Amino acid sequence: MSVVSVASLPTVAQQLQGKVRPSALLNVLSVWQGDITRLRADAIVNAANSSLLGGGGVDGAIHRAAGPSLLEECKALGGCPTGEVRITKGYNLAATYVYHTVGPVGEKPALLKSCYTNTLNALAQNQVRTVAFSSISTGVYGYPPQNAAKLVVETVKDWLQTEEHLQSVDRIIFCVFSERDRNIYEAVLMAAFE
Numbered sequence: 001m002s003v004v005s006v007a008s009l010p011t012v013a014q015q016l017q018g019k020v021r022p023s024a025l026l027n028v029l030s031v032w033q034g035d036i037t038r039l040r041a042d043a044i045v046n047a048a049n050s051s052l053l054g055g056g057g058v059d060g061a062i063h064r065a066a067g068p069s070l071l072e073e074c075k076a077l078g079g080c081p082t083g084e085v086r087i088t089k090g091y092n093l094a095a096t097y098v099y100h101t102v103g104p105v106g107e108k109p110a111l112l113k114s115c116y117t118n119t120l121n122a123l124a125q126n127q128v129r130t131v132a133f134s135s136i137s138t139g140v141y142g143y144p145p146q147n148a149a150k151l152v153v154e155t156v157k158d159w160l161q162t163e164e165h166l167q168s169v170d171r172i173i174f175c176v177f178s179e180r181d182r183n184i185y186e187a188v189l190m191a192a193f194e
């Protein structure tokens with residue numbers, strides 16, 4: 001399967017040119033529709049479950065693409081509470097690291113916000129400059145995708161308001177799997193930056 005380098009993807013500023021107000025923040029954001037395991041980024045963010053032992057959805061896809069060494073490393077971590085993040089290598093993935101965050105089951109905004117904020121803080125601390133987030137909790141865990149996208153965009157926008165944070169990243173990708181979710185993200189970004 002062909003690998004996509006995240007640095008080559010258009011930014012939201014380019015994708016939604018004319019539909020959004022110019023903003024330095026939009027130069028570090030992208031929306032990309034596809035399989036997150038294809039992305040060559042410093043890190044990809046997995047929607048894990050609290051056991052960290054793999055599952056369905058994006059978690060299963062990441063484990064399949066990374067190979068069995070990922071599960072071995074995950075076993076040694078002893079799980080992860082909801083809203084927190086744990087870090088492993090990417091093994092056979094094109095991405096160097098996997099950040100595993102555990103989203104809430106159902107619509108629990110404070111916990112979903114924690115997933116993104118804790119992950120962003122850990123990325124900055126580790127000097128990770130390109131990252132792709134999967135849409136945490138919006139599959140089997142049942143968070144309504146539109147509400148999740150609003151919260152995610154607001155959370156990332158707030159986080160990037162600090163100059164230190166803005167300088168710490170080259171690209172944050174919102175990796176969406178369906179066309180419906182791509183439309184949701186584009187509309188939410190337009191509303192947030194109109």
Ligand code: ADP
Nearest residue numbers: 035036047057058061135137138139140141177
């Ligand atoms: P959760 O249990 O946190 O809801 P899921 O994996 O069920 O996690 O779904 C999270 C999101 O990941 C959904 O939007 C789903 O469509 C998407 N998804 C599933 N497979 C992939 C993949 N290979 N790459 C990117 N996103 C994916």
